[in-house]
Amino acid sequence: AQTVTQSQPEMSVQEAETVTLSCTYDTSESDYYLFWYKQPPSRQMILVIRQEAYKQQNATENRFSVNFQKAAKSFSLKISDSQLGDAAMYFCAYNTDKLIFGTGTRLQVFP
Amino acid sequence: DVKVTQSSRYLVKRTGEKVFLECVQDMDHENMFWYRQDPGLGLRLIYFSYDVKMKEKGDIPEGYSVSREKKERFSLILESASTNQTSMYLCASSLWEDGYTFGSGTRLTVV
Numbered sequence: 001a002q003t004v005t006q007s008q009p010e011m012s013v014q015e016a017e018t019v020t021l022s023c024t025y026d027t028s029e030s031d032y033y034l035f036w037y038k039q040p041p042s043r044q045m046i047l048v049i050r051q052e053a054y055k056q057q058n059a060t061e062n063r064f065s066v067n068f069q070k071a072a073k074s075f076s077l078k079i080s081d082s083q084l085g086d087a088a089m090y091f092c093a094y095n096t097d098k099l100i101f102g103t104g105t106r107l108q109v110f111p
Numbered sequence: 112d113v114k115v116t117q118s119s120r121y122l123v124k125r126t127g128e129k130v131f132l133e134c135v136q137d138m139d140h141e142n143m144f145w146y147r148q149d150p151g152l153g154l155r156l157i158y159f160s161y162d163v164k165m166k167e168k169g170d171i172p173e174g175y176s177v178s179r180e181k182k183e184r185f186s187l188i189l190e191s192a193s194t195n196q197t198s199m200y201l202c203a204s205s206l207w208e209d210g211y212t213f214g215s216g217t218r219l220t221v222v
Contacts, residue, residue, distance in 0.1 A: 045201065
């Protein structure tokens with residue numbers, strides 16, 4: 001069965017600094033998607049970034065980038081120039097026919 | 112703007128009551144999903160549906176059922192609510208495996 005592991009329940013970062021959130025997954029599939037979702041206190045799940053497994057190039061979206069290591073089944077999220085609005089729960093998720101989530105990392109951003 | 116709407120943001124029900132959580136999407140998506148979210152456990156898949164009148168069990172279907180009579184509506188049913196079903200419930204829809212849209216969640220309390 002596919003599983004997603006986020007080993008950091010909480011992380012903190014100073015405003016304007018860089019932080020990396022870790023995620024590993026387990027699968028026997030070769031073609032799949034990986035996602036990072038952000039959930040602020042409003043509870044709305046917001047897609048941060050998406051990676052297709054067959055693409056070797058790491059996805060980037062403005063201040064957000066991933067380090068995708070397919071062989072190691074690792075998919076970490078790097079947030080550069082952290083802002084107060086980045087404070088939220090972050091979920092890593094894996095998808096083939098359905099979305100499977102990790103347990104989440106709560107990110108605090110200090111001024 | 113694409114939308115997934117959950118009928119209630121907060122709900123309080125009594126033990127033993129039959130509870131309906133409604134989810135409607137306006138994107139003509141084939142696939143719809145129900146998750147429950149608990150602290151430290153992330154989001155866990157309850158049921159999903161790939162088409163009208165079709166349903167598949169997720170990872171934690173016990174105590175729940177679903178109904179999909181129309182493409183845009185996916186209902187989660189708690190036949191006899193119990194206190195261990197107190198949780199946040201999130202509905203999502205997707206067209207393809209590369210993109211999911213979430214509702215803003217229903218926080219259900221069973222007393």
